[in-house]
Amino acid sequence: MKTIIITIGILINSYNHQIAEEINYIEDSIEWLNEDLFQGNISKEDYKLILSDYNKELKELKELKK
Numbered sequence: 169m170k171t172i173i174i175t176i177g178i179l180i181n182s183y184n185h186q187i188a189e190e191i192n193y194i195e196d197s198i199e200w201l202n203e204d205l206f207q208g209n210i211s212k213e214d215y216k217l218i219l220s221d222y223n224k225e226l227k228e229l230k231e232l233k234k
Contacts, residue, residue: 187233191226198222 205215
């Protein structure tokens with residue numbers, strides 16, 4: 169029984185770590201997106217659509233992390 173509890177704890181910790189990594193990646197992507205807009209590499213319309221998608225993903229991941 170003790171082994172099962174330890175294994176579950178390790179799995180939960182690993183899951184939370186993966187979510188944190190995904191959140192960091194999306195936040196980095198938003199920074200790159202901002203830079204692309206600033207440099208004129210994408211249009212404002214595309215920026216708004218992509219940013220909206222990123223924000224939805226962030227919201228969902230942060231809900232999972234709770």
